[in-house]
Amino acid sequence: MIDLRSDTVTKPDERMREAAHDAEVGDDVYREDPTVNELEARAAEIVSKEAALYVPTGTMGNQIAVRTHTDHGQEVLAECESHVVKWELGGMAQLSGLQVRTIDGDERGVVTPEQVREGYVSEDLHRPGTGLLTLENTHNSKGGAAIEAEKIDDTAEAARERNVPVHLDGARVFNAAAALNVSAERLVANVDSVMFCLSKGLGAPVGSMLAGSEAFIERARRVRKLFGGGMRQAGVIAAPGLLALENRHRLSEDQENAERLAAGLNEIEKLEVREPETNITLVDCSGTDYTAKEFLEECESEGVLGVAFGEYVVRFCTHWDVDEAEIEEAIGAVERVL
Numbered sequence: 001m002i003d004l005r006s007d008t009v010t011k012p013d014e015r016m017r018e019a020a021h022d023a024e025v026g027d028d029v030y031r032e033d034p035t036v037n038e039l040e041a042r043a044a045e046i047v048s049k050e051a052a053l054y055v056p057t058g059t060m061g062n063q064i065a066v067r068t069h070t071d072h073g074q075e076v077l078a079e080c081e082s083h084v085v086k087w088e089l090g091g092m093a094q095l096s097g098l099q100v101r102t103i104d105g106d107e108r109g110v111v112t113p114e115q116v117r118e119g120y121v122s123e124d125l126h127r128p129g130t131g132l133l134t135l136e137n138t139h140n141s142k143g144g145a146a147i148e149a150e151k152i153d154d155t156a157e158a159a160r161e162r163n164v165p166v167h168l169d170g171a172r173v174f175n176a177a178a179a180l181n182v183s184a185e186r187l188v189a190n191v192d193s194v195m196f197c198l199s200k201g202l203g204a205p206v207g208s209m210l211a212g213s214e215a216f217i218e219r220a221r222r223v224r225k226l227f228g229g230g231m232r233q234a235g236v237i238a239a240p241g242l243l244a245l246e247n248r249h250r251l252s253e254d255q256e257n258a259e260r261l262a263a264g265l266n267e268i269e270k271l272e273v274r275e276p277e278t279n280i281t282l283v284d285c286s287g288t289d290y291t292a293k294e295f296l297e298e299c300e301s302e303g304v305l306g307v308a309f310g311e312y313v314v315r316f317c318t319h320w321d322v323d324e325a326e327i328e329e330a331i332g333a334v335e336r337v338l
Helices: 014-022 035-046 058-069 091-096 113-119 150-162 173-181 214-226 234-267 291-302 324-337
Strands: 049-057 075-079 098-102 128-135 166-169 193-195 208-212 281-285 311-318
Touching: 035 049, 035 098, 035 208, 035 234, 049 214, 058 091, 058 128, 058 150, 058 166, 058 193, 058 208, 058 214, 058 311, 058 324, 091 098, 098 113, 113 150, 128 150, 173 193, 173 234, 193 324, 208 214, 234 281, 234 324, 291 324
Parallel strands: 075 098, 075 128, 128 166, 166 193
Antiparallel strands: 049 208, 193 208, 281 311
8 A cells, every 4th residue: 555645654764663762761851861852952953943842743832832922812823724723623722712813825825924914913902912923834735835934034024023923833844945955944043933743754653843942942841741741751752753853854855756746647637736845746636526535535445545635635745655666656546546
């Protein structure tokens, strides 16, 4: 089975398994796990932030950031199809008592400075005020769009003009960096905090990082405990995370495979394929006799897995467990389906 559902389905390699086995550990709640401490220091260094915090999941990392930046009842500005709005179970309301004011970004999910200025609400007797702007890079629902650093800068500056902090959901920020041929450090330079995943394209079995200023991370550590994320001998999962950080340099291979897949699928009659910017390929099957669900069922019968991203849109996501030969096999499988 060629699994293109997500880059979260990767299996840790032998080096990661050995690192987990041999990891030096301690109680991380007491900050005594040397492997976690090393991972946090390395993660902060890579994105040039003062400090970082190891968290079990990207969703928890985003929700910790939201809670840490805001006061109860404030408004959060967020792109309407962003992960924090669409895929996190209304966590901003449930966990932090926040209101969300959504912004309809462009076709790539880009939020403009003008939209931030228009969406901003000042605090007064009747209104709680805007407490946070969240951005996303790459933008998952927009097909892994890699948002340029200058666009992040300009939008963040519009928030900063109004003393509103900016959090970046950078779950796949290293994919964006590879696609744009810039460093992840550059992409996150002008945001107050960033979350990025170790367990997506980088291949770790579990974990994400939240990075920001030392003061922010100190507050975030308490929120992590509140949300049930205080871990004990977490070095056994942090050790593979350290190795995963090295894998950020190979993400261009996943993008090349996504481009190869898109080109092959685009040759198949009745399919409309969006040119991938990173490792996500969106396929519109409305020209066939199938809904996305039906199309995926047929693909699975031919040995290929994907996920529905709408009634007639399918997402295929490349990763390090799928090579060029398997991409060609996947194209052939879809041809047989149609």
